[in-house]
Amino acid sequence: MTDILRLTGVQVRIAGSHILQGIDFAVPEGGVTAVLGRNGVGKTTTLRAILALVPSTGMIEFDGARIDGMPTHRIVRSGVGYVPEDREIFASLTVEENLKLAEVPGVRPDYDAVHELFPELHQRRKQRAGTLSGGQQQMVALARVLLGPARLLLVDEPTKGLAPKLVTEVGDVLARVAERTTVLLVEQSLPLVRRIADMAIVIDNGRVVHTSDARSLLADESLVNSLLGVAGTDIAPKAHRAPVIGAD
Amino acid sequence: MSSLILILITGVGLGALYFLIASGLSLIYGLMHVLNFAHGAFLTAGAYAAWVVTPQLSGLGGWAFPVAVLVGMVTGALIGALVELLLIRPLYRRHIEQVLVTVGLGLMAVALFTGIWGPDPHPFPRPAWTTRTTTIGGAAIPNDRFLLIGAAGLLLIGLVLLLRHTRIGLIIRAGVENRTMVQALGIDVRRTFTLVFAIGGAAAALGGVLGSVYLGSVSPGQGTALLIYAFIVVVIGGFGSIGGTAIAALVVALVQQLANYYLYSGIGDVSVVLLLAAVLLIKPAGLTGRTA
Numbered sequence: 001m002t003d004i005l006r007l008t009g010v011q012v013r014i015a016g017s018h019i020l021q022g023i024d025f026a027v028p029e030g031g032v033t034a035v036l037g038r039n040g041v042g043k044t045t046t047l048r049a050i051l052a053l054v055p056s057t058g059m060i061e062f063d064g065a066r067i068d069g070m071p072t073h074r075i076v077r078s079g080v081g082y083v084p085e086d087r088e089i090f091a092s093l094t095v096e097e098n099l100k101l102a103e104v105p106g107v108r109p110d111y112d113a114v115h116e117l118f119p120e121l122h123q124r125r126k127q128r129a130g131t132l133s134g135g136q137q138q139m140v141a142l143a144r145v146l147l148g149p150a151r152l153l154l155v156d157e158p159t160k161g162l163a164p165k166l167v168t169e170v171g172d173v174l175a176r177v178a179e180r181t182t183v184l185l186v187e188q189s190l191p192l193v194r195r196i197a198d199m200a201i202v203i204d205n206g207r208v209v210h211t212s213d214a215r216s217l218l219a220d221e222s223l224v225n226s227l228l229g230v231a232g233t234d235i236a237p238k239a240h241r242a243p244v245i246g247a248d
Numbered sequence: 249m250s251s252l253i254l255i256l257i258t259g260v261g262l263g264a265l266y267f268l269i270a271s272g273l274s275l276i277y278g279l280m281h282v283l284n285f286a287h288g289a290f291l292t293a294g295a296y297a298a299w300v301v302t303p304q305l306s307g308l309g310g311w312a313f314p315v316a317v318l319v320g321m322v323t324g325a326l327i328g329a330l331v332e333l334l335l336i337r338p339l340y341r342r343h344i345e346q347v348l349v350t351v352g353l354g355l356m357a358v359a360l361f362t363g364i365w366g367p368d369p370h371p372f373p374r375p376a377w378t379t380r381t382t383t384i385g386g387a388a389i390p391n392d393r394f395l396l397i398g399a400a401g402l403l404l405i406g407l408v409l410l411l412r413h414t415r416i417g418l419i420i421r422a423g424v425e426n427r428t429m430v431q432a433l434g435i436d437v438r439r440t441f442t443l444v445f446a447i448g449g450a451a452a453a454l455g456g457v458l459g460s461v462y463l464g465s466v467s468p469g470q471g472t473a474l475l476i477y478a479f480i481v482v483v484i485g486g487f488g489s490i491g492g493t494a495i496a497a498l499v500v501a502l503v504q505q506l507a508n509y510y511l512y513s514g515i516g517d518v519s520v521v522l523l524l525a526a527v528l529l530i531k532p533a534g535l536t537g538r539t540a
Contacts, residue, residue, distance in 0.1 A: 051432060076434035088429045090422045100415075101422050102433050144433065 004029040004152050004182050010058035012049050019045045021206035032183045034197035034214055038229055042206045043186040044085055047154045051075055051082055081145030085156040087137045091130025095121055095140055098129050102144035109147040117173055118143050135166040142173060156186045171196050194218045202227045250387035255505050261393030263501030264400030265462060268455030270478040270493050271407060272448020278424040278488020280441050282336055285350040287452055288471030289357030293327050294320035294453020295460045296361060302373045313375045320457040321450040328449020332442045361468035369465035378461050392462050399458055403451055407490050420444060424488040480520055484527045486534030495535060
């Protein structure tokens, strides 16, 4: 299996803090690779460094070509989609306008796939995105990146602040998305990771401290406890359900 | 009664002038978070460009004035775009340096205009019809007020159409809300920055030309003098909101005119500052809820 993304010695300093201290990992093409770690260890910064949203040093390769040093819009145009933490949808724009903004000129937007995954978004297309529920806003954030030809999705804590039912539904959607696109997922919900992730990368203090198959990592309760500081009960699997957008 | 009508229409005309200047300022700050203290220079440059070319356009008859206005607007747009490309772009996210550069540019522009054309105001060649009056409700209203109101109305409609019905407008509206996320959707937001500076420059230059018609002259400091009111309008209206800017421009100008006439001549400026203070105390984010 080839690697679609490779980070080598990536470092980030923000306001005097050494956030990333030499991140090295590779993401295989296809499936879901989860980035795990305690709060504040550099997971989100890693995604933002890949997209050049924060200044970084080191080497970042996407699909065999270096993208470090490129401006954000060119990295995204090259095939990297981004679903940020807290969704960051445009609250004053309608759902339709949020999606139109994500269209890439010259590329036919895949509205069929988006409407199949999120039928409610079509019904709410004239609604201001800021008036949607948290779950619906997450669907808008996901739909935006699915419209284009992204080959790698960087998804940052998509279940943050969502009700447990919606966490399951978001997981279902991500699993379906991963059938056609590689997903690099930052996630705190270990049951979700256990259900949909193939690989797991654990970051601590700005460095990668563990890389392995996700299920074997999460099956080792003592390892999980030492790396992530959570109890084994937090990683119990949950039931699988069909994706439906609901209000939370 | 006729005095009140004259004051109200003059106030609306002055509000239209404020809107012409403030609309670009508001969009520039809203999208790019740049406090452009050089915006007055765009206004003055447009006015001088129109003043310089007007004598050369005498053969065009009635078209001379519209062509002069167009020349002024193109000048403002070009200067706006060049300022963004050469001075602002290298300093993105360095707000202190941006302020210093735009303040310096504004001061330099006044010195440059003074050096070239002297410190004294020059009579602006106004079309004859703008010097005549139209009687409404017994009040003789100078036609230049209607010119300002019409121009501001057209600019407002044009900006609303641009913002509501074009992709570039969608990018501007989204960028006002979250510029970083616009980039993260694969959009080169820097092109939009240049365009917004050009639009702001053209609108300010239009205000400069029509303001010269209103004042009857063009002078090196007229942009600087009007810029302070434009900033007050933008703060009251809410940064990045064209609708808020239009309403605030009207309110500021009407308060100014009414206070000058009914309270004490010259107190209008003080009233505007008091209005600004009141709005900031009651609604710190401005009429449309957007802050600096």
